[in-house]
Amino acid sequence: MNKTLLILKREYLTRVKKPSFIIMTILGPLLMALLMVVPIFLATLSDSGIKEVAVLDETDWFSGKLENDENYTFKIVDNKLDTLKKKVLKGEFYALLYIPQPELNIPVNAVLFSAKQTSLTLKSYIHNTLKTEVENRKLLSSGIDPEVIKSSKTNFNIQTIKLENDGKESKSYAEVDVAIGMITSILIYFFIFMFGSLVMRGVIEEKTSRIIEVIVSSVKPFQLMMGKIIGIALVGLTQFLLWVILTMGIYSVVLLIFGSGAATQIQATSSMMGQGIGAQQIANNAQITQVFDVIHSIDFGVIIFSFMVYFLGGYLLYAALFAAIGSAVDNEADTQQFMLPVSIPLILGIVLSGFIVEHPDGGIAFWLSMFPLTSPVIMMIRIPFGVAYWEIALSMILLILGFIFTTWLASKIYRTGILMYGKKVNYKELWKWIRYH
Amino acid sequence: MQFIDIQNVTKAYANHLALDSVSLSVPKQSIYGLLGPNGAGKTSLIRIINQITAPDSGEVFFDGEKLQPHHIAHIGYLPEERGLYKKMKVGEQALYLAQLKGVDRKTAERKLKFWFERFEIMAWWNRKVEELSKGMQQKIQFVVTVIHEPRLLIFDEPFSGFDPINVNLLKEEILRLKNEGATIIFSTHNMSSVEELCDNIALINNGKKILEGSVKSIKQQFRTNTFEAHLTEVSSDFGLNLPAGFNSLSQIKQENGELSVVFQCESHVKANDLLNFLLPYGQIVSHREILPTMNEIFVQQIESQKIKN
Structure with missing residues (x-):
């Protein structure tokens, strides 16, 4: 052979058979699934019963403004503050909202007492209601009808449509592009670091075990x-594939158990998670459908193909460098000085991702997506926004050339380094090794 | 017939000359000792024979052929810096290393079973290397060195770190392998093992060969014409007159009526001359010429080189 x-x-085989690999492979999707399922589970669990909140309003501004809903009822009370506090402690009220008489005429603060930690939703509901009421009263005292202000608020939507050369029009939704770009580039980033350092450790292990x-x-x-x-690389791909398969498996099991109602919620949470920016906006189903419309219009062929190329190409490029670093040192502690310059381009890619998302077709984005050390991360951010095929092709060719170059360079350092013990190696020394014939 | 022929091999690293036009020839089916102090260039030379590095100039011939990559399969190498994958199981690892040498899996399995049974280590097959003692690891290291039945074996400091029992086992095996036809090069500082095992040696210092030949002839070359004799019932006038060529009677020791003497002589004096001289003075228990040990030759040669430089 x-x-x-x-x-x-x-x-x-030695890596795939390791218990740590098996545990990580199973735990990964479970954690992912937990991340998706737990919020839903918590939502369905949400505290049973209606909670009563006592309101001690010394200003008399807010009676009837706080509305009851399925979770909370508000009751205006007129006892002494201390008695009320005791009642809260005894559990007669879930919480006590105390709005003290302000020193000036306008109330600007309130206190919410409770025996247990109050929920954020309650706090923000009270905050918004009180604030709106105070603002309205201020407007009225200045002679402005709050209704005028309200009616002037407009929900304005812009739909973006990408024009294609072949005359097709496709709905675009920047947030979706951002999400896809970010997720794929972060995956590549992690894969390179995780499995690149595995290569490095493997080389060091062979050196130290002699x-x-x-x-x-x-x-x-x-x-x-x-x-x-x-x-x-195959270990990484195996883990990645198993993660995808297991996550899908868990996902479908969850669908079966919670029914389709949960499904939309999962989709909502998952797209919110990926989205970051647009999370707040995707509150209603209509918008979710719009997102899915857009997802369907994205050219997944190009994205998946490029992902595979940059995923593997980037890894191969960096793994060779990591192998060279491993060969030049005697133990992991000595890798720092060489790790820094190798990891900077990758980290730079992630740091600049926000900027690239804003200017996907700018000069910096273009050049960084051509430079092989940054292209795997940067190009993946750009691709969902639509990148000319020639650019992708050129970037891939440069990546492959870069990979051949780093492998050549690394092999020169590697073959000398692996037989070198007890020597503190610096860049000058590495340069000598490269020049050996 | 020469098995390994090294011709004018030179190898320079960035800041020093590791080998300076070294030529050696290792006869077939012999044990060849490569001697020299640390940093003399032994490991560089061994790495060149193993094709781990290439010489800058000069040539190496393997059984008459110019050294080529396929010869790797016929070389077994136990490096000075040696070890095994600690987390890997013994049997699996030995199989892997044998396959890397070009042995197919089935053959490797069969041969490993043979060796493991011979060394009575079959029980370790499924243990991890890190669970074994150092002595056990050394046995495995030896097995993986010889598993592919190499025609040339290279041992770099084979006895360092081995316990005395394993040293003996190793010596036996080395001699047996030689008898079965293998040629063996071994580099060492352990001079007593050189005298015990080697047929020929080469002494290297500062990248240059300073001595080569059979152990016997080198010892003759450095003979100091010193003889030792043991006598009993010695007559009282012994030692008063020394014949021509006998320079001094340098050491006298008497124990339980037995007298030990050491003579320093001219180079033409033979053992029989000594015998003739001694006969009239008492009963000769034993007599022999004292030849320098390899250790003495080694130290003397290296020291004299230092003075020259």
């Missing part, structure tokens, strides 16, 4: 390095 293949097989010389007397260092890099 081909020796690189043998190495690849060992690297793959098996390296036994192995390089049987195979070429380059074969060993490539076997390791590709083997670990």
Whole structure:
């Protein structure tokens, strides 16, 4: 059997059989599922029974303004504050809202007493109601009808439509593009770091366990390095695939248990999670359908294909560098000085993502999506917004060239580094190794 | 017949010359000792034979052929810096390393069983390496070095870190492998093992070969014409007159009526001359020429090089 293949097989099997791998593979989707299911579960659990809130209003401004709903009722009371506090402690009231007589004429603060932590919704409801009432009264005293202000508020929507060359029009929804770009680029970022450092640790392990010389007397260092890099890439892909499959599995089980009602909620929470920016807006179903419309109009073929290319290409490019770093040091603690310059481009990509989202077609976005060290992250952010095919193709070619270059560079450092012990290596030393023939 | 022929091999690293036009020849089916102080260039030379590094100039021939990648399958190498994957199981690991040497899985399994049974370590097959003692790991290390029945074996400091029992086991195995046809190069500081095992040696210092030849001839070359004799019933006039060529009677020791003497002689004096001289003076228990040990030759050669520089 081909020796690189043998190495690849060992690297793959020893990692996949590890208990930590199996645990992570199962825990990952469970955590994801928990993240989706728990909010729904909590919502359905929401405290049973109606809670009564006592309102001690010394200003008399707010009677009848606080409205009862299915969770809370508000009762205007007129006892002493201390007696009321005791009642709250005894559990006669869930909470006590105390609006003291203001020093000036206008009330500007209130206190909410309770035995247990009050819910955020209650607090914000009270806050908004009181605030609106005070504002309305201020407006009235200035001779402005609050109704005028209210009617001047407008719900204005802009629908964005992308014009395609072939005359097609597709609904676009920037938030969805942002979400897809962000999720894919962050996945790539994590994959590169997680599995790149796995490569590095593997190399260090071979050095510290002193098996390296036994192995390089049987195979070429380059074969060993490539076997390791590709083997670990397959470990990553296996984990990724298992995550996708398991998450889908859990998702469908949840659907079966909670029924379709829960499904829309899951979709809402999941899109909110991914969305970040647009989260608040997606409150009603109509908008969710609009989002799904847009999702259907996105060219997933291009996105999935590019994701695979940048996912693998980026990993291969960086893994070679990580392998070189591992070979140059004797233990993990010494990797810091070399890790920094290698990780900066990746971190830069993530840091700049907000900016790229704002200017997906700007000069910086273009050049960073061509530069192989940043293109895997940056291009994935840009692609959902629509990028010309020639740009994607050029960026991919540059990525592949970059990968060939870093692998060549890394193999030079690697073959010298793996046999070097007890030497503090600096950049000058690395440069010498590269120049050895 | 030469099995390994090294011709004018030079290897320079960034700031020093590791090997300076070194030529060696290792006869087939012999044990060849590669001696020299730390940093002399032994490991560099061994790495070149193993094709881990390439020489800057010069050539290496393997059984008459120019050294090529496929020769790797015929070389077994136990490096000085050695170890195993700690988390991997013993059997699985040995199989893996054998396969890397080009042995197919089935053959490797069969041969490993043979060796594991021979060393009585079959019970460790499914244990992780980190669970084993150092001595046990060394046995496994040895097995994976010889598993592919290499024609050339290279041991770099094979006895360092081995306990005395394993050292003996290793020596036995090395001699047995030689008898079965293998050629063995071993690099060491352990001079007593050199005398015990090696047929030929080369002494390397500062990247240059300073001595090469059979152990026997080198010892002859550095003979100091010193003889030792043990006598009993010695007559009282012994030692008053020394014959021509006998320079001094340098050491006298008497124990339980047995006299030990050491003579320093001219180079033409033979063992029989000593015998003839001694006969009239008493009963000869034993007599022999004292040849320098490899250790003495080693130290002397390295010291004299230092003075020259």
